[in-house]
Amino acid sequence: MIRLKVNGKNHRFNGDPNMPLLWFLRDEIDLKGTKYGCGMGLCGACTVHVNGRPARACLTPVSAAANAAVTTIEGVSPDGSHPVQVAWEELDVPQCGYCQAGQIMSACALLSSKPKPTDADIDTAMNGNLCRCGTYLRVRAAVHKAAELTAANRTRPAKPAAKASSARTTRNGGNK
Amino acid sequence: MPKTSLNRRTFLRATALAGGGFMLGLYPKAAALAQAGRGAAPALLPANFISIASNGLVTIASKNPETGQHALNMLPMLIAEELDVDWKDVKIVRAGVDNKYGSQFTGGSIATPSNWEPMRQVGGAARQMLIAAAAQTWGVAAMECSTASGRVVHRATNRSLGYGELASTAATMPVPDFRSLKLKDPKDYKIIGTTTRDVENKEIITGKPIFGIDVTLPGMLYAVYQKTPVFGGRAVNANLDAVKAMKGVRQAFIVDGKPLPSNFPNYLNDDPGLEAGVAIVADSWWAAQSARAKLEVKWDEGKWGTLNSEDIAKKAGELSRQTPARTLRKDGDVEAVYKRSDVKVVESPYTFPFIAHAPLEPQNCTAHFKDGKLEIWSTTQTPQIGRTILSRVFGIPEKDITIHMVRGGGGFGRRLYNDYMCEAAWISKTVGAPVKLLWTREDDMQHDYYRAGGFQYLKGAVDKDGKLIAWQDHFIGYGEGETFTHSGQIDGNEFPSRFVPNFLMQSTVMPLGLKTGALRAPRSNVYSWVFQSFIDELAHAAGKDPLQFRLELLGNAPPKGTQGVMDAERMIGVVKLAAEKSGWGRRTLPKGTALGTGFHYSHRGYFAEVAEVTVSADKKIKVNKVWVAGDIGSQIINPGASENLTQGAVIDGISEMLQEISLKNGRVVQSNFHDHPMLRMSQAPPVEVHFLKSDNTPTGLGEPALPPILPAIANAIFSATGERIRTLPITKHGFSFA
Ligand code: FES
Ligand code: FES
Secondary structure, three states: OEEEEOOOEEEEEEOOOOOOHHHHHHHHHHOOOOOOOOOOOOOOOOOEEEOOEEEEEOOOOHHOOOOOEEOHHHHOOOOOOOHHHHHHHHOOOOOOOHHHHHHHHHHHHHHHOOOOOOOHHHHEEEEEEEEOOOOOOHHHHHHHHHHHHHHHHOOOOOOOOOOOOOOOEOOOOOOO | OOOOOHHHHHHHHHHOOOOOOOOOEEEEHHHHHHHHHHOOOOOOOOHHHHHOOOOEEEEEEOOOOOOOOOHHHHHHHHHHHOOOOOOEEEEEEEEOOOHHHOOOOOOOHHHHHHHHHHHHHHHHHHHHHHHHHHHHHOOOHHHHHEEOOOOEHHHHHEEEEHHHHHHHHHOOOOOOHHHHHOOOOHHHHOOOOEEEOOOOOOHHHHHOOOHHHHOOOOOEEEEEEEEEOOOEEEEEEEEEHHHHHOEEEEEEEEOOOOOOOOOOOOHHHHHOOOOOOOEEEEEOOOHHHHHHOOOOOOEOOOOOOOHHHHHHHHHHHHHHHOOOOOOEEEEOOOOHHHHHOOOOEEEEEEEEEEOOOOOOOOEEEEEEEOOOOOEEEOOOOOOHHHHHHHHHOOOOOOHHEEEEOOOOOOOOHHHOOOHHHHHHHHHHHHHHHHHOEEOOHHHHOOOOOEEOEEEEEEEEEEOOOOEEEEEEEEEEEEOOOOOEOOOOOOOOOOOOOEEEOOOOOEEEEEEEOOOOOOHHHHHHHHOOOOHHHHHHHHHHHHHHHHHHHHHHHHOOOOOOOOOOOHHHHHHHHHHHHHHHOOOOOOOOOOOOOEEEEEEEEOOOOOEEEEEEEEEEEOOOOEEEEEEEEEOOOOOOOOHHHHHHHHHHHHHHHHHHHOOOOOEEOEEEEOOOOOOOOOOOOHOOEEEEEEOOOEEEOOOOOOOOOOOOHHHHHHHHHHHHHHHOOOOOOOOHOOOOOO
């Protein structure tokens, strides 16, 4: 019996301990935000946090996450209000969007260790996340933007990160 | 007003155009459906697309599959503009798959050109019906009424009614003849030309289950499918009992598959999509995949089990020394030019590999076959074609097939083909339960419809004034007789035909045991590299600046409007714009750093690009920056999305310079992103995007920005190092991206 905590919720698992965490998340507890892209640690689409550190869920056996606290894209914020998500939404980063949960998880991990990353820091931290659609330039811009939003929040802790606009498409969104 | 370059005649003629651009020839059904929405009768009913709630909220159905190209937003933007509502009051919903929407198709960059008029007409017709409703309510003439922000206004009496209040009356008004509609003057556009964010942006960044791989049905089982590793092979037997005994496995069975209708079919329309293999169905995907590790299959490899890439290359070399099988175009006499003493002759072989689409979301499909009816959830780019194929394969009428479009994690042409759909349906029918089929990355990379590889033997000559006067190309590809492999054809109209007095395009084809297909900017994505690299070679032979040489070549255009020839003026415009923005010829660059350029016309789009690269002594290439200049007509409908898509096209094109699919014993060698790589963030250059707005109907952007980047970089590498890239991937020359 494996116990683990995902996004603050306790789970138990009785099945194959070698099953990658990715499939536990997606198919056992129905958290579909974490994506499968390669199964070999090459694309980063499956990036989650295990005890606060980024991990590739496709290479992490569920047994290796025993007693750990796992955070997935669904646990970043309930409503997309985390500064990284706000930046991603404002800059309209995604094209197909498939890689973006992994990108966001890597970005969150980077910003928690380096609140003001340089381009080189971003390249290093994000190089494991492939984007087949080539949104890298916006990903980089969004990481910088998220760093600014986080810094601004720190000086105004009472307010939410930024007003997340409605799910409905809004005019004048995106950059440029 | 922009000239409408898409009347019916042009539409049909477009199939014959050069540049690999016009995809309609490949997609006859899509073209027919696009046609259905045009012409005299308002075949597209506004009510099918628009519903207006009494509170004024406007819901617009977006009809095309979405794989990241932003059509989900773009089509409703066109409707909303002419409906004259504020974008904030618009809610977008995904349409079902139904011929009442006209063509529902993602490919060939045709969403904009084929919908620019009909979608605006849908919005304009609805607006006119709302006006008619208001006029009737007030007892005034419709022509005295105007609209703004979702209201009909009667200025003379200072009255107005919201669309929500008028909706039910408007629904009873006759649908106006689309030809009678007066559409907006572009200077009054409020939505077209303004960035709107992807309507599913928020779902994406919060990890909502919106992709094909996320579909879940009650009672659903999971499947993997081990297909024949060799084209045309079949499973003779397998240790099915051992596999069935594995934990969680429900069923395991051999699928004999359906034969292809011919050796080189049009895979898009004619592939039954059911290759032979072994299906494993289990309670979870992981259980199915774990059981697969134990699967042992005895394959009958058929006739392709000895095919090797080296042998293909050797054969092409032999064919290059023989008389070409076909002559596709002959102008003047190239041989006579080579004999002259006052010319410089250049000869170069170019070789390019098969490559895979590898969208980040591997192929998958969820199917439920029940009581003779089929329900499908799919990321397909061609749901209507898929439905026709399923109907044929399963012998059930199209009306008994329901397809739900689900967002796809990238398409790039891979999802034009519906093999995963047939497989999932077949497995569901066999096991009698809803089934989600999910391929592994390895399945995806080894069972693609690959961008066709090929060989081009070029020869050309410049005269003593440095003018290009002869161009010859022996294209060696795949096919039989006069049939090229699907999406691997070439024709005699390729640039620079008609710009050079002596031109000869010939071809020879070889047999092939591999499926091929359309990959983002099919053919153009690599022919551009061949043609624009060779133009560069000729420019250097002529002792001319490569960009100036191109402008001179474009200056030799045949009379404007010559059938099958691009508009040279538009291309000159973007070449000059790219030169200006990149500082071409005006900057001194350090040793090892250089600029290169290329242009290409495809999918009705005109693109010129300049790349700046720095190459180190150990042949590591840093792409410092890329400048893109494009002309896709009078409007950039969604500027933010257009920039994103263009930058992505450039990065995609650079990735293609690294990729290769090769064959060993009939099997695809590459399996995952380690041996079929794509660019990573640290390698991605800044990409500056500039659009030249010309007086032409807006056209598509999914593809045409890609082709020029390959030659721009290859030409920059030459200028920086003196080494000419004549074989892709660049690793064959010892280069890599830093
Ligand atoms: S799916 Fe885990 S790194 Fe690609
Ligand atoms: S947005 Fe498509 S893979 Fe990144």
